[in-house]
């Protein structure tokens with residue numbers, strides 16, 4: 001998620017268009033007597049780092065069946081394609097990542113691509129585009145569309161290995177002899193660990209103040225949602241309800257409103273002094289609210305007077321605040337799943353005739369805003385081609401701000 005993260009990658013990564021298709025991938029998951037171990041074993045192969053190239057497509061495949069293009073999948077899987085196109089997974093190669101890649105060598109860049117564009121074919125295309133030394137000779141084979149590198153987390157990144165389709169247990173009857181040689185069932189698709197490959201750093205990953213920079217799966221595991229029983233909710237059940245490929249998160253006002261319950265009250269403290277008290281409960285996110293250092297939620301208290309006058313009383317932040325060098329914690333006010341945090345705002349006011357209003361605003365990419373502004377102030381030191389991308393990235397994060405909610409309270413309420 002951050003520039004400067006270090007994930008050990010000891011082997012130089014050979015980039016080829018066609019490689020021997022790994023036989024281990026053909027082993028079925030979910031057939032042993034220890035389903036948990038089977039899920040782990042499947043995920044280790046499925047998310048091998050780096051992923052091997054798909055190899056030569058089976059001779060029986062039509063060009064449509066062989067294509068890694070998400071649009072090709074969409075010809076038959078129209079619902080998944082329509083939903084996926086609206087998500088950040090399809091935009092994971094946005095300008096915010098691309099300007100940074102221009103400052104990196106191939107090894108550093110591939111560490112980012114492991115999560116942002118993980119297929120070997122994507123890395124090969126991006127290596128050609130960025131002029132990195134280890135790139136196979138163009139042109140790519142027919143099943144690799146020219147813009148696959150910019151596709152981000154494409155369908156095939158989650159579903160296709162060695163030209164074979166992998167998916168969750170089917171919900172209905174599946175006809176024999178279907179397209180793309182059928183598919184292999186893996187229960188791992190229904191398991192939160194499927195998402196952990198990219199939404200959780202390993203234990204030896206980078207930490208600040210002792211906390212892993214990316215820790216969503218562990219936060220979930222520690223929450224009540226991870227317990228077996230009727231209250232269990234997986235990453236998929238909240239983020240892919242009814243298997244819809246939606247992945248809404250903190251960029252989406254409706255999804256984020258589901259995460260919190262907020263109350264506001266005012267307590268008199270004598271001598272015309274008062275305290276506004278906002279209690280924010282993380283009632284709907286299956287991990288900290290918010291889970292990463294990147295987003296911030298701002299609470300602004302106002303006094304609204306009967307005569308129309310208005311005064312800002314103070315601001316508070318929910319989030320994990322880190323300096324732009326990513327070395328130091330400034331504050332951590334994230335709210336773990338199920339927990340409540342109180343925000344107190346003292347103020348003075350005359351007797352009656354006013355109300356307090358609390359406005360909550362979301363800045364989904366706040367940490368990047370600071371980094372991008374810092375970098376723009378030193379634009380002269382950047383490769384010229386990176387600067388327009390950096391500007392675009394800053395525009396995008398700034399325009400993602402939105403108001404989450406506003407509530408009011410009168411004295412004595």
Ligand code: HEC
Pocket residue numbers: 001002003004005007091092093094095096097100101108111112113114115116197198199200201292294368393
């Ligand atoms: C372990 C997986 C992983 C790795 C490795 C990774 N990222 Fe990310 N990245 C994420 C996730 C998950 C998000 C979304 C959550 C967020 O915004 O923090 C993200 C979001 C981002 C964003 C904000 C979205 C955007 O497109 O503007 C940028 C920029 C970014 N990453 C850059 C990088 C860079 C640069 C690297 C390599 C130094 C990198 N990432 C490595 C998982 C990863």
Ligand code: HEC
Pocket residue numbers: 064065067068069070072073074075076077155156159160165166167168169170171174175178179180182183
């Ligand atoms: C020519 C049509 C066609 C194309 C192209 C196609 N599929 Fe399929 N796919 C099907 C059919 C039919 C099934 C059988 C299940 C069904 O009826 O939905 C299926 C099954 C699947 C499944 C298993 C669903 C489950 O229940 O677990 C996955 C995953 C899948 N396809 C992914 C893909 C991906 C990814 C692509 C593109 C790289 C793709 N498919 C391209 C027609 C197609």
Ligand code: HEC
Pocket residue numbers: 070073074077080081082084089153154155156157158159167168170171189190194236237240242243245
């Ligand atoms: C980030 C990984 C990821 C990406 C990207 C992705 N999928 Fe999926 N897909 C999943 C998971 C996980 C499930 C199972 C969800 C569950 O069981 O709740 C799934 C389920 C499916 C199914 C079975 C649906 C059903 O109703 O039974 C199909 C078909 C499918 N995906 C096709 C696609 C296509 C086509 C694309 C691209 C447009 C795509 N997927 C992109 C992870 C992904």
Ligand code: HEC
Pocket residue numbers: 088089091092093094114115116118153157194195196197198199235236239240247248249250251252364
């Ligand atoms: C191969 C890596 C990868 C896998 C696997 C993956 N993600 Fe992501 N996810 C990302 C990256 C990278 C981003 C950020 C994209 C961007 O903004 O540039 C992201 C973004 C998201 C977001 C949007 C966050 C926001 O800020 O609004 C949600 C929600 C999400 N992922 C949920 C999931 C779930 C649930 C799964 C498992 C079914 C999953 N992801 C699997 C890499 C991955």
Ligand code: HEC
Pocket residue numbers: 192195196199216217218220225233234235236238239248249250251255256258259284285286287288289290291292293294295
């Ligand atoms: C009980 C429902 C629920 C579960 C379970 C859940 N989430 Fe979320 N998630 C949410 C809600 C609601 C939001 C929006 C508020 C927020 O950002 O915390 C969210 C936000 C996110 C974001 C946006 C970034 C951010 O900083 O908050 C990512 C990424 C994400 N979830 C990934 C995951 C992954 C991965 C899992 C499984 C380990 C998971 N979620 C489990 C409900 C859930």
